Amino acid sequence: MVDVPYDGIAGTAIPPAEVPDVELYHPKSWLTRYVFSQDAKIIAIQYSLTASAIGLVALVLSWLMRLQLGFPGTFSFIDANQYLQFITMHGMIMVIYLLTALFLGGFGNYLIPLMVGARDMVFPYVNMLSYWVYLLAVLVLASTFFVPGGPTGAGWTLYPPQAILSGTPGQDWGIVLMLASLILFIIGFTMGGLNYVVTVLQARTRGMTLMRLPLTVWGIFTATVMALLAFPALFVGSVMLLLDRLLGTSFFMPALIEMGQLSKYGGGSPLLFQHLFWFFGHPEVYIVALPAFGIVSDLISTHARKNIFGYRMMVWAIVAIGALSFVVWAHHMYVSGMYPYFGYFFATTTLIIAIPTAIKVYNWVLTLWRGDIHLTVPMLFALGFIITFVNGGLTGLFLGNVVVDVPLSDTMFVVAHFHMVMGVAPIMVVLGAIYHWYPKVTGRMLNAGLGKFHFWVTFLGAYLIFFPMHYLGLLGVPRRYFELGDAAFIPPSAHSLNAFITVVALTVGFAQMTFLFNLVWSLFEGEPSGGNPWRATSLEWQTPETPPGHGNWGKELPIVYRWAYDYSVPGAAQDFIPQNQPPTNTGAVQGAAS
Amino acid sequence: MAVALILLLVAIGSVLFHLYSPWWWTPIATDWSYIDHTINITFWITGFVFTAVIAFMAYCVFRFHHKEGRRADYNPENKRLEWWLSVGTGIGVAAMLAPGLVVWHQFVTVPADATEIEVMGQQWQWSFRLPGKDSRLGTSDVRNISPENPMGLNRDDPHGQDDVVIENGDLHLPIGKPVKVLLRSVDVLHDFYVPEFRAKMDMVPGMVTYFWIKPIRTGTFDVLCAELCGAAHYQMRAKVIVEEESDYHAWLGQQKTFAELSGRNAVVRATYQSGGK
Ligand code: HEM
Ligand SMILES: [Cu+2]
Ligand SMILES: [Cu+2]
Numbered sequence: 001m002v003d004v005p006y007d008g009i010a011g012t013a014i015p016p017a018e019v020p021d022v023e024l025y026h027p028k029s030w031l032t033r034y035v036f037s038q039d040a041k042i043i044a045i046q047y048s049l050t051a052s053a054i055g056l057v058a059l060v061l062s063w064l065m066r067l068q069l070g071f072p073g074t075f076s077f078i079d080a081n082q083y084l085q086f087i088t089m090h091g092m093i094m095v096i097y098l099l100t101a102l103f104l105g106g107f108g109n110y111l112i113p114l115m116v117g118a119r120d121m122v123f124p125y126v127n128m129l130s131y132w133v134y135l136l137a138v139l140v141l142a143s144t145f146f147v148p149g150g151p152t153g154a155g156w157t158l159y160p161p162q163a164i165l166s167g168t169p170g171q172d173w174g175i176v177l178m179l180a181s182l183i184l185f186i187i188g189f190t191m192g193g194l195n196y197v198v199t200v201l202q203a204r205t206r207g208m209t210l211m212r213l214p215l216t217v218w219g220i221f222t223a224t225v226m227a228l229l230a231f232p233a234l235f236v237g238s239v240m241l242l243l244d245r246l247l248g249t250s251f252f253m254p255a256l257i258e259m260g261q262l263s264k265y266g267g268g269s270p271l272l273f274q275h276l277f278w279f280f281g282h283p284e285v286y287i288v289a290l291p292a293f294g295i296v297s298d299l300i301s302t303h304a305r306k307n308i309f310g311y312r313m314m315v316w317a318i319v320a321i322g323a324l325s326f327v328v329w330a331h332h333m334y335v336s337g338m339y340p341y342f343g344y345f346f347a348t349t350t351l352i353i354a355i356p357t358a359i360k361v362y363n364w365v366l367t368l369w370r371g372d373i374h375l376t377v378p379m380l381f382a383l384g385f386i387i388t389f390v391n392g393g394l395t396g397l398f399l400g401n402v403v404v405d406v407p408l409s410d411t412m413f414v415v416a417h418f419h420m421v422m423g424v425a426p427i428m429v430v431l432g433a434i435y436h437w438y439p440k441v442t443g444r445m446l447n448a449g450l451g452k453f454h455f456w457v458t459f460l461g462a463y464l465i466f467f468p469m470h471y472l473g474l475l476g477v478p479r480r481y482f483e484l485g486d487a488a489f490i491p492p493s494a495h496s497l498n499a500f501i502t503v504v505a506l507t508v509g510f511a512q513m514t515f516l517f518n519l520v521w522s523l524f525e526g527e528p529s530g531g532n533p534w535r536a537t538s539l540e541w542q543t544p545e546t547p548p549g550h551g552n553w554g555k556e557l558p559i560v561y562r563w564a565y566d567y568s569v570p571g572a573a574q575d576f577i578p579q580n581q582p583p584t585n586t587g588a589v590q591g592a593a594s
Numbered sequence: 595m596a597v598a599l600i601l602l603l604v605a606i607g608s609v610l611f612h613l614y615s616p617w618w619w620t621p622i623a624t625d626w627s628y629i630d631h632t633i634n635i636t637f638w639i640t641g642f643v644f645t646a647v648i649a650f651m652a653y654c655v656f657r658f659h660h661k662e663g664r665r666a667d668y669n670p671e672n673k674r675l676e677w678w679l680s681v682g683t684g685i686g687v688a689a690m691l692a693p694g695l696v697v698w699h700q701f702v703t704v705p706a707d708a709t710e711i712e713v714m715g716q717q718w719q720w721s722f723r724l725p726g727k728d729s730r731l732g733t734s735d736v737r738n739i740s741p742e743n744p745m746g747l748n749r750d751d752p753h754g755q756d757d758v759v760i761e762n763g764d765l766h767l768p769i770g771k772p773v774k775v776l777l778r779s780v781d782v783l784h785d786f787y788v789p790e791f792r793a794k795m796d797m798v799p800g801m802v803t804y805f806w807i808k809p810i811r812t813g814t815f816d817v818l819c820a821e822l823c824g825a826a827h828y829q830m831r832a833k834v835i836v837e838e839e840s841d842y843h844a845w846l847g848q849q850k851t852f853a854e855l856s857g858r859n860a861v862v863r864a865t866y867q868s869g870g871k
Contacts, residue, residue: 009670081825155822161799162782167717167824254800255736257716257780262737270783270798304658306666313676335785337777337796337803340702344695351691358643358683359676365647366675368654370667375597375659383597383651387604390647394640397687401694403701404633407619407792410785410820460604467608471617476789478820481828487816489620489789497617568666575665 009212009311009563024119024551036132038124039550040109043131045441047105050131054138055098061090063509070502072483080482081169084153087480088170089144091156092178095284096185097138099426103291104189104227105134107433108196108220110441114540115217117205117558117580119551121195130195133188140181147173155480157281160252160273164245166259176245179238186231186238196224205539207560211315212579214538214564215308218315219294222322223287229326230283237276244268274336278329285422286325290318292429293360296382298564299432300364302536303379304371305575307565310363317356324353334405343402350400354393361390372568372575376534377451381432384459385425391463392421395470410480413473416466424462431458431515438519439533443546444526450518454511461508465501472497537576538564598656605648609641623790623815623836624807628697630792636690643686701793704806708772711765714745715777715784715797717823718830719762721745726756726851736780736799746780747852755853758846764833765817768842772808787820788834796821809836 027033037043065086068078078086109127113120121127144151152170154163162168163175170178200213200221213221240251244265252273253265301308308314330338330346364386373379395417399405408414431454438446473479476489484490532541544554558580566577622630658664710731712723723745725731732747732754739746744761747754767773777786779797787794790813793805819830837845 080828084822084825084827153825159783159822162822162824165782165824167782167826169825256782256799257736257739262739269800271801304666305660307668307670309669310671310676312671335795337798337801343698343702347694347698348691351687354687355680355683359680361647362676362679365651365654368651368658370669371654371658372664372666373655373659375655380597383601383655386651387601387648390644391608394644397640397690398633398636401632401636401690403629403694403698404636406701406794407629407633407789409794410787460600463604468611468615468617471611471615474619475617476620478787478818480822483828485828485831487818487831488814489816491616493616565670568668570668 009566025124026550036128038120038128040113040121040124040127041441041548043127044106044109046131047101047109047134050135050138051098051101051106054093054142055102057142058090058093058098059509059512061086061093063506065090066502066505068482070499081153082150083482084155084480085151085169085174088153088156088158088178089141089151093141094423095156095288096182097141099288099422099430100189100227100284101134102430103288103426104196104220104224105131105192107216107291107295108224109192110437111216111540112196112199112220113203114440114543114548114552115214115538115564116200116203117208117539117553117560118199118203119553119557122199122203123195126191127195130188130192133184133191137181137184137188140177140184144170144174144177144181147177149173152178157274157277158241159277160241160244160270161254161256161265164241164253165263176242179242179245182238183235183242186235189227189231193224193228196220197228205557205560208539208579211312212560212563214294215297215311215314215318216291216294216538218318219290219292219297222318223290226283226290226322226325227287230280230287233276234280237273237280240276241273271333271336271338274333274338275330278332279326281332282329283322283325285418286321288422288426290322292385292426293318295433296385296429297360297364297367298538299378299382299429299436300367301565301567302436302534303376303382304368304373305567306367306371307563307567308363309366309369310359311563311565313359314363317359320356321353321360324349324356328353328400331400331402331405334402335409347400347402351397354397354400357393361386361393376435377446377448377455378432378436378534380452380455381428381435381459384455385428385432388420388428388459388463389425391467392417392419392425396421407476408473410478411473412477412479413470415479416469416473419466419469424466427462428459431455434519436534437540438522439529439546440540440543441547442523442526443529444522445529445533446522446526447518450514454515454518457511458508461504461511464504465508468497469501532578535574535576537566537578539579542578542580595656595659597659598652601648601652601655605645605652609645612637612641620789621811622792623788623809623811623813624792625810626701626792626807628700632690632693632697635693639686639690701805704774704804705772708774708806710774710776711767712745712776712778713765713786713797715779715786715819715823715830717781718819718826720765720786720817720830720832721762722760722765723747724758724760724846724849725753726758728753728756731776732757732852734778739780742856749856755851757852758849759852759855760849762832764835766835766837766842766845767809768839769809769812769836770839772806774804774806777803777805782823783821784819784823784830785821787818788815789818790815791834794820812836812838 025038149172152174243249250265250268253268255266297308328350331350531546560579568575714721730753732751734746736746777797779799784797793807795803795805815834817832
C-alpha cells in the first residue's frame with residue numbers, strides 16, 4: 001500500500017473546469033502560420049533559433065578572448081579595446097539574449113501551454129509581438145559590431161561613469177545601441193512574461209491544481225514573475241544612463257575629469273546605477289537558474305523512473321529562493337564603496353539562500369536513491385548539471401560571505417564561479433532538455449551515440465576550463481585583463497595554465513559542432529520517436545499528435561487526475577501513470593487515495 | 595560502472611587538485627590573516643559537502659542504474675529527513691557566516707591610531723598623498739585640478755600645505771603601523787588592489803572610500819587596478835614598498851610637499867610669464 005502524504009498527488013479531487021475552452025485564432029496563410037505565427041510552439045522555436053544564433057556569436061567571442069588570454073601577444077588582430085568589447089558582448093549575450101530568452105521565450109513558450117493542458121498562451125497576439133520585439137533587440141545589439149567605434153567595451157555591467165566616457169571603446173554608438181537594445185529586450189520580454197504568468201494562473205486544464213504542476217512549470221513561472229519585477233530596475237537604469245549620455249543629465253555622473261578636462265557632469269551617483277543594475281542582476285541569476293532547476297527535476301525524475309523526492313519542499317524552495325533573491329543584490333557591491341555596514345545584512349541574506357538551494361540539491365540526489373536510473377543523454381546532462389551546480393553554488397558561499405569576497409572580488413575566481421553556476425550548469429540543462437524534448441518537437445530522436453560523445457566532451461571540458469580557473473583567482477589574477485603583463489606574484493606556471501584552459505575551451509567549442517550536426521541530421525534521419533518515447537507522465541507527452549498540432553489537444557482538453565510524478569507506483573501495471581489517466585485504471589493508486 | 599567511476603573521479607580529482615596545485619594565494623603582507631583563515635574554514639566545509647554529494651550521487655548511479663527487472667521505489671517525501679538536512683545545512687552555513695561577520699567587523703572598524711593616507715586613481719595611473727607634520731590631510735575637489743595641482747588640493751586649506759604629494763609614482767609604507775587608506779578617483783571607477791594585502795576597495799568619483807591595513811612584512815608589491823576603468827585598465831600599475839620605519843622616513847624626507855610643489859610651479863609660472871613679457 002502506498003502512503004500518499006497529501007491529496008495533490010493523486011485522487012478523486014478533480015476540481016470543476018474553471019476556464020471554458022476557447023476558440024483559437026486560426027492562421028489562414030503560410031505567412032501567418034510559420035512567420036507571424038501566434039502559436040506558442042512556433043514562437044518557441046523562433047525564440048530558440050534566434051537565441052542560439054546570437055549565442056553562437058558569444059561562443060565565438062569566447063574563443064577570441066581565450067586565444068588572447070592563453071597566448072598573449074600572439075594574435076595581432078586582437079587589441080586591448082577589442083578585448084573589452086568581446087567580454088562585454090559575450091557576457092551580455094550569454095546572460096540575457098541567450099539564456100533568458102531561451103529558457104523563458106523558448107522553453108517557456110513551448111512547455112507552459114502543453115504542460116498545464118492549455119491550447120495556447122492566453123494572449124497569442126501579444127506573444128507573437130514579444131518575439132518580434134526580441135528579434136529587433138537582437139538585431140540592434142548585433143548592429144553594434146558594424147557601427148563606427150564598434151560595440152561598447154564597458155563590461156556587461158555597463159558601470160558609469162566609464163560606460164559613457166571617452167576612455168572606453170564604443171562610447172559613440174556602441175553604448176547607445178546597447179542601452180536601446182536592452183530597453184527593447186525588456187519591452188519584448190514583458191509582453192511574453194505577462195503571458196506566461198497569466199497562462200499558468202488562468203488556463204490550467206481541469207484537475208491541474210498548482211500542486212500538480214510539473215516543476216518545470218513552477219521554475220519557469222517563478223522566474224517569469226521575478227523577471228517582471230527585476231527588469232524594470234534595469235529598464236530605468238538604462239533609460240537614465242541613456243539620458244546621461246545623450247542629453248547630458250547627471251543621474252549617475254558626479255563632477256569628474258574627462259580626457260584632462262572638467263566634464264559638464266556633476267552631482268550624480270555612480271553607486272545608484274550599481275544598485276539598480278544588481279537589483280536586476282542578482283534576480284537575473286535565478287531567472288536563469290530557476291527554469292533550469294525545474295527542468296532538471298523533471299529530467300531526473302523521468303529518467304530515474306522515480307517520483308521527484310519532496311515535491312512540496314521543491315516548490316517551496318523555488319518560491320523561497322525567488323523571494324529571497326530580491327534582498328541580496330548588494331553582495332555584488334561589497335567592495336564598491338557602499339556603506340560598509342550593509343555588508344552584515346547582505347552577507348546574512350545571501351548565505352540564508354544557501355539553505356533552500358541545498359535542499360534542492362539533496363532532493364535531486366535523493367531522487368536517484370533507489371531509482372531505476374536510465375543513463376540516457378538527458379540523464380547524463382542532468383548529472384553534469386548537479387556536479388557543476390554544486391561546485392558553483394559552493395563557491396558562491398565564498399563570494400557571499402562579505403569578508404571572504406574582499407580578496408576574491410574582481411579576480412578570475414569570480415569569473416570561474418559565475419561560469420560554473422550560471423554558465424555551464426544551465427547550459428547542461430539546456431542541452432539535456434533539448435535531447436529530452438526534441439522528439440516531441442520533431443517526432444524524431446536525436447542520435448544517442450553522438451549525444452553521449454557531446455556530453456562527455458562538453459561536461460569534462462567545461463569542468464577542466466573553469467575548475468582550475470578558481471585557483472588563478474585565489475592567486476590574485478584580476479579579471480577583465482587584456483594582458484597580465486609583469487607582475488611578480490604571477491608565476492610562469494599560471495601562464496601555462498591559461499594556455500591549457502584555452503586549448504580545452506577551443507576543443508569544447510568545436511565539439512558543439514557535433515551537436516549542431518545531430519540536430520540537423522536527426523530532423524531527417526533520426527529514429528521516429530512516437531508520442532512518448534521516454535514513457536513520461538506529464539501532459540506534453542500525452543498529446544494526440546506528435547509534434548502537437550495547432551490547439552495541442554484535438555477536440556477535448558485533457559483532465560488531470562494526479563501529479564506529474566507517478567513513476568513506479570507499486571501495483572501499477574507500468575512504471576509510469578500519465579497525469580491524465582483516470583484512477584479507475586490503476587487499482588493501486590485508487591486504493592491509496594481512498 | 596564507467597559513469598559512476600568518472601563522476602567519482604571528478605570529485606576526487608578536484609580535491610587532489612586543491613591539495614597539490616601550485617596555484618595558491620600570495621604570501622600575506624598585512625595582518626589580515628583572519629581573512630585567509632575564514633577562506634580556509636569555507637574550503638573545509640564546502641569541500642566536505644561537495645565530495646559527499648558527488649560521492650553519494652556516484653554511488654546511486656553505480657547501485658541503481660537500470661537493469662532488467664529493476665523497479666524504482668515510490669516515496670514522495672520524507673519530512674524528517676528533509677528537516678534534518680535543512681538543519682544540518684543551516685549549521686554549516688552559520689559556521690561560515692559567523693567567523694565571516696566577526697572578521698568583517700574588524701575590517702570595517704578602523705583603529706584610532708591609524709594614519710590616514712590617500713590613494714587617487716585616474717585613467718590610468720595612481721597618485722598618493724601622505725599627511726605632513728600635522729598628521730592631517732587637507733581637503734580636495736576635482737574642480738581644483740590643474741596641471742600644477744594634479745590631485746586637486748584646496749589651496750586655502752592649511753592642513754593641505756604640508757601634505758606629501760606623489761603623482762604617478764610608488765607608495766612607501768612603514769611596517770607595523772596601521773594605515774587607513776582613503777580612496778578617491780577623479781574620473782571613473784578604479785580599485786586599489788594589492789594581492790598581498792588582501793584588502794581592496796573601489797574608488798568612486800564623487801566620494802571617498804577606504805580600507806585599513808597593518809603591513810607586517812617588508813617587500814615590494816604590485817599595485818593593480820581591479821575595477822574596469824577603460825582601455826588601459828590592465829596597464830594601470832604602481833608599486834607599494836613596505837619598509838622599516840627608518841627607511842620610510844628617509845624616503846619621506848626626499849618627497850615634495852604640496853606647498854613646495856605649488857611654490858615651485860608658481861615660480862616656474864612667474865618666470866615664464868616675465869620671460870614672455
Ligand atoms: C565554454 C564557454 C565559455 C568560455 C570559454 C567563456 C570564456 C569567457 C572569458 C574568457 C571571459 C572574460 C574573462 C575576463 O577577462 O574577465 C568571459 C566573461 C564572461 N562570460 Fe563567459 N565563457 C563561456 C561561456 C559563458 C556562458 C554560457 C555564460 C552565461 C552565463 C557566460 C557569461 C559570461 C559573463 C557574464 C562574463 C563577464 C563579462 C564581463 O566581465 O563583463 N560565459 N567568459
Ligand atoms: Cu548575486
Ligand atoms: Cu582599472
